Amino acid sequence: xxxxxxxxxxxxxxxxxxxxxxxxxxxxxxxxxxxxxxxxxxxxxxxxxxxxxxxxxxxxxxxxxxxxxxxxxxxxxxxxxxxxxxxxxxxxxxxxxxxxxxxxxxxxxxxxxx
Amino acid sequence: xxxxxxxxxxxxxxxxxxxxxxxxxxxxxxxxxxxxxxxxxxxxxxxxxxxxxxxxxxxxxxxxxxxxxxxxxxxxxxxxxxxxxxxxxxxxxxxxxxxxxxxxxxxxxxx
Numbered sequence: 001x002x003x004x005x006x007x008x009x010x011x012x013x014x015x016x017x018x019x020x021x022x023x024x025x026x027x028x029x030x031x032x033x034x035x036x037x038x039x040x041x042x043x044x045x046x047x048x049x050x051x052x053x054x055x056x057x058x059x060x061x062x063x064x065x066x067x068x069x070x071x072x073x074x075x076x077x078x079x080x081x082x083x084x085x086x087x088x089x090x091x092x093x094x095x096x097x098x099x100x101x102x103x104x105x106x107x108x109x110x111x112x113x114x
Numbered sequence: 115x116x117x118x119x120x121x122x123x124x125x126x127x128x129x130x131x132x133x134x135x136x137x138x139x140x141x142x143x144x145x146x147x148x149x150x151x152x153x154x155x156x157x158x159x160x161x162x163x164x165x166x167x168x169x170x171x172x173x174x175x176x177x178x179x180x181x182x183x184x185x186x187x188x189x190x191x192x193x194x195x196x197x198x199x200x201x202x203x204x205x206x207x208x209x210x211x212x213x214x215x216x217x218x219x220x221x222x223x224x225x
Contacts, residue, residue, distance in 0.1 A: 032211050032213075034213050036214075036216075042218060042219070043204055043216035043217055043218045043219050044157075044204070044206075044214070044216045045216070046213040046214065046215070049213055051211070089156070089157075093211055093213070095210060095211040100144075100145040100162070100164050100208065100210055101147070101159065101162060101172075102208075102213075102214060104156060104157050105156070106155070106156040107155075107156050
Protein backbone atom coordinates (compact mmCIF):
# COMPACT_ATOMS: atom_id res chain seq x y z
CA UNK A 1 0.00 0.00 0.00
CA UNK A 2 0.88 3.68 -0.05
CA UNK A 3 3.26 5.07 2.55
CA UNK A 4 5.13 8.28 3.40
CA UNK A 5 8.39 8.44 5.33
CA UNK A 6 9.57 11.73 6.77
CA UNK A 7 12.83 12.78 8.28
CA UNK A 8 12.68 12.33 12.02
CA UNK A 9 12.68 15.38 14.19
CA UNK A 10 12.89 17.50 16.03
CA UNK A 11 14.86 19.88 13.86
CA UNK A 12 16.33 22.98 15.49
CA UNK A 13 17.79 25.79 13.38
CA UNK A 14 18.96 29.32 13.89
CA UNK A 15 17.13 32.14 12.17
CA UNK A 16 18.19 32.62 8.50
CA UNK A 17 19.50 29.04 8.23
CA UNK A 18 18.69 26.79 5.28
CA UNK A 19 15.97 24.20 5.85
CA UNK A 20 15.54 20.77 4.32
CA UNK A 21 12.96 18.27 5.55
CA UNK A 22 13.19 14.97 3.70
CA UNK A 23 10.13 13.08 2.50
CA UNK A 24 10.03 9.87 0.48
CA UNK A 25 7.00 7.92 -0.60
CA UNK A 26 5.76 4.59 -1.89
CA UNK A 27 2.67 4.53 -4.09
CA UNK A 28 1.07 2.13 -6.53
CA UNK A 29 -0.24 4.81 -8.88
CA UNK A 30 0.65 8.38 -9.81
CA UNK A 31 -0.02 10.39 -6.69
CA UNK A 32 -0.25 14.07 -5.98
CA UNK A 33 2.10 15.19 -3.22
CA UNK A 34 1.50 17.73 -0.47
CA UNK A 35 3.13 19.51 2.42
CA UNK A 36 0.99 20.67 5.32
CA UNK A 37 2.02 22.91 8.22
CA UNK A 38 0.60 22.86 11.75
CA UNK A 39 1.34 25.86 13.95
CA UNK A 40 1.09 25.39 17.72
CA UNK A 41 -2.48 24.93 18.88
CA UNK A 42 -3.93 24.97 15.36
CA UNK A 43 -5.13 22.59 12.68
CA UNK A 44 -3.11 21.60 9.63
CA UNK A 45 -2.95 23.99 6.70
CA UNK A 46 -2.05 23.10 3.13
CA UNK A 47 1.37 24.65 2.44
CA UNK A 48 2.11 23.52 -1.11
CA UNK A 49 1.44 20.74 -3.57
CA UNK A 50 2.65 19.13 -6.80
CA UNK A 51 0.53 16.95 -9.02
CA UNK A 52 3.01 15.34 -11.42
CA UNK A 53 6.67 14.47 -11.83
CA UNK A 54 9.10 17.43 -11.97
CA UNK A 55 6.44 19.87 -10.76
CA UNK A 56 7.64 22.35 -8.15
CA UNK A 57 5.23 23.51 -5.49
CA UNK A 58 5.99 26.77 -3.69
CA UNK A 59 4.43 29.03 -1.07
CA UNK A 60 5.67 31.48 1.60
CA UNK A 61 9.29 30.90 0.55
CA UNK A 62 9.00 27.11 0.85
CA UNK A 63 9.59 24.85 -2.15
CA UNK A 64 9.38 21.15 -2.94
CA UNK A 65 9.98 19.33 -6.22
CA UNK A 66 8.21 16.09 -7.18
CA UNK A 67 11.02 13.65 -8.01
CA UNK A 68 9.58 10.44 -9.45
CA UNK A 69 12.99 8.84 -10.02
CA UNK A 70 13.87 9.07 -6.32
CA UNK A 71 10.23 8.98 -5.07
CA UNK A 72 10.92 12.10 -3.01
CA UNK A 73 9.32 15.44 -2.21
CA UNK A 74 11.77 17.25 0.08
CA UNK A 75 10.71 20.56 1.62
CA UNK A 76 13.23 23.44 1.44
CA UNK A 77 13.44 27.04 2.50
CA UNK A 78 16.43 29.26 1.99
CA UNK A 79 16.17 31.37 5.14
CA UNK A 80 13.93 30.32 8.00
CA UNK A 81 12.30 32.67 10.49
CA UNK A 82 11.17 32.15 14.07
CA UNK A 83 7.59 32.25 12.76
CA UNK A 84 8.27 29.08 10.72
CA UNK A 85 8.42 27.05 13.93
CA UNK A 86 5.74 24.40 13.44
CA UNK A 87 5.15 20.74 12.62
CA UNK A 88 5.40 19.86 8.93
CA UNK A 89 3.56 16.89 7.40
CA UNK A 90 4.25 15.32 4.02
CA UNK A 91 1.32 13.55 2.36
CA UNK A 92 0.38 11.78 -0.83
CA UNK A 93 -2.96 11.38 -2.53
CA UNK A 94 -3.40 8.65 -5.08
CA UNK A 95 -6.30 9.95 -7.18
CA UNK A 96 -8.81 7.25 -7.95
CA UNK A 97 -7.51 4.79 -5.37
CA UNK A 98 -7.70 4.54 -1.61
CA UNK A 99 -11.26 5.93 -1.52
CA UNK A 100 -10.21 9.58 -1.47
CA UNK A 101 -7.92 9.22 1.55
CA UNK A 102 -4.51 10.85 1.72
CA UNK A 103 -1.58 9.08 3.35
CA UNK A 104 0.30 11.26 5.86
CA UNK A 105 3.79 11.06 7.24
CA UNK A 106 4.35 11.27 11.00
CA UNK A 107 5.32 14.94 10.95
CA UNK A 108 8.60 16.75 11.59
CA UNK A 109 8.83 19.39 14.31
CA UNK A 110 10.85 22.48 13.38
CA UNK A 111 12.03 24.97 15.99
CA UNK A 112 13.74 28.14 14.80
CA UNK A 113 15.74 30.09 17.40
CA UNK A 114 16.49 33.81 17.15
CA UNK B 115 -15.67 31.79 3.63
CA UNK B 116 -15.83 29.65 6.78
CA UNK B 117 -14.16 26.46 5.45
CA UNK B 118 -14.40 23.66 8.04
CA UNK B 119 -16.00 24.56 11.37
CA UNK B 120 -15.60 22.35 14.43
CA UNK B 121 -17.44 22.69 17.71
CA UNK B 122 -16.77 22.67 20.59
CA UNK B 123 -13.12 23.80 20.76
CA UNK B 124 -12.57 22.31 24.21
CA UNK B 125 -14.42 19.73 26.27
CA UNK B 126 -13.86 17.78 29.47
CA UNK B 127 -15.83 14.54 29.79
CA UNK B 128 -16.14 12.12 32.65
CA UNK B 129 -15.50 8.42 32.03
CA UNK B 130 -18.63 6.80 30.63
CA UNK B 131 -20.21 10.00 29.33
CA UNK B 132 -21.09 10.49 25.67
CA UNK B 133 -20.80 13.46 23.35
CA UNK B 134 -20.98 14.52 19.74
CA UNK B 135 -18.26 16.52 18.04
CA UNK B 136 -19.72 18.67 15.32
CA UNK B 137 -18.12 19.33 11.93
CA UNK B 138 -19.52 21.42 9.09
CA UNK B 139 -18.03 22.53 5.77
CA UNK B 140 -19.34 25.07 3.29
CA UNK B 141 -17.20 24.17 0.26
CA UNK B 142 -19.48 21.47 -1.17
CA UNK B 143 -16.73 18.87 -0.73
CA UNK B 144 -17.73 15.26 -1.17
CA UNK B 145 -15.02 13.81 1.06
CA UNK B 146 -14.92 14.31 4.81
CA UNK B 147 -12.67 12.79 7.46
CA UNK B 148 -12.16 12.54 11.21
CA UNK B 149 -8.66 12.23 12.65
CA UNK B 150 -7.27 12.14 16.14
CA UNK B 151 -3.86 13.47 17.08
CA UNK B 152 -2.28 12.44 20.35
CA UNK B 153 0.38 14.72 21.89
CA UNK B 154 3.54 14.80 19.80
CA UNK B 155 2.16 12.25 17.36
CA UNK B 156 0.84 12.16 13.81
CA UNK B 157 -2.70 11.76 12.56
CA UNK B 158 -4.80 8.63 12.90
CA UNK B 159 -7.90 8.26 10.72
CA UNK B 160 -11.04 7.39 12.67
CA UNK B 161 -13.78 7.49 10.03
CA UNK B 162 -14.28 8.98 6.61
CA UNK B 163 -17.07 9.63 4.12
CA UNK B 164 -17.06 9.85 0.34
CA UNK B 165 -20.49 11.47 0.16
CA UNK B 166 -23.82 11.91 1.89
CA UNK B 167 -25.08 8.60 3.24
CA UNK B 168 -21.73 6.80 2.83
CA UNK B 169 -19.27 6.29 5.67
CA UNK B 170 -16.45 3.86 6.35
CA UNK B 171 -14.00 2.97 9.10
CA UNK B 172 -10.44 4.21 9.25
CA UNK B 173 -7.54 2.90 11.33
CA UNK B 174 -8.97 3.50 14.82
CA UNK B 175 -12.80 3.40 14.74
CA UNK B 176 -13.47 1.59 18.02
CA UNK B 177 -15.47 3.68 20.48
CA UNK B 178 -16.69 6.11 17.80
CA UNK B 179 -19.58 6.43 15.37
CA UNK B 180 -20.37 8.81 12.52
CA UNK B 181 -23.21 9.74 10.24
CA UNK B 182 -23.38 11.80 7.04
CA UNK B 183 -26.95 12.80 6.29
CA UNK B 184 -25.96 15.93 4.33
CA UNK B 185 -22.95 16.99 2.27
CA UNK B 186 -22.16 19.74 4.78
CA UNK B 187 -22.20 17.92 8.13
CA UNK B 188 -20.17 15.02 9.50
CA UNK B 189 -20.64 14.61 13.28
CA UNK B 190 -18.50 12.23 15.33
CA UNK B 191 -20.15 10.48 18.26
CA UNK B 192 -18.22 9.19 21.28
CA UNK B 193 -20.07 6.60 23.32
CA UNK B 194 -18.91 5.65 26.83
CA UNK B 195 -15.88 7.92 26.91
CA UNK B 196 -12.59 6.40 28.12
CA UNK B 197 -9.29 8.08 29.15
CA UNK B 198 -7.70 6.59 26.00
CA UNK B 199 -9.92 8.93 23.95
CA UNK B 200 -8.20 12.00 25.38
CA UNK B 201 -6.83 13.63 22.25
CA UNK B 202 -7.22 16.45 19.76
CA UNK B 203 -9.79 15.68 17.09
CA UNK B 204 -9.59 17.17 13.62
CA UNK B 205 -12.24 17.15 10.95
CA UNK B 206 -11.21 17.71 7.33
CA UNK B 207 -12.84 17.87 3.93
CA UNK B 208 -11.58 17.66 0.38
CA UNK B 209 -12.43 17.58 -3.26
CA UNK B 210 -10.67 14.64 -4.92
CA UNK B 211 -6.96 15.31 -5.34
CA UNK B 212 -6.96 18.96 -4.23
CA UNK B 213 -5.67 18.58 -0.70
CA UNK B 214 -7.47 18.68 2.60
CA UNK B 215 -8.99 21.64 4.43
CA UNK B 216 -8.80 21.06 8.18
CA UNK B 217 -10.84 22.48 11.01
CA UNK B 218 -9.15 24.06 14.03
CA UNK B 219 -9.74 21.00 16.21
CA UNK B 220 -11.54 19.91 19.36
CA UNK B 221 -9.40 19.30 22.43
CA UNK B 222 -11.03 16.54 24.46
CA UNK B 223 -10.01 15.40 27.92
CA UNK B 224 -11.62 12.36 29.54
CA UNK B 225 -11.21 12.21 33.32
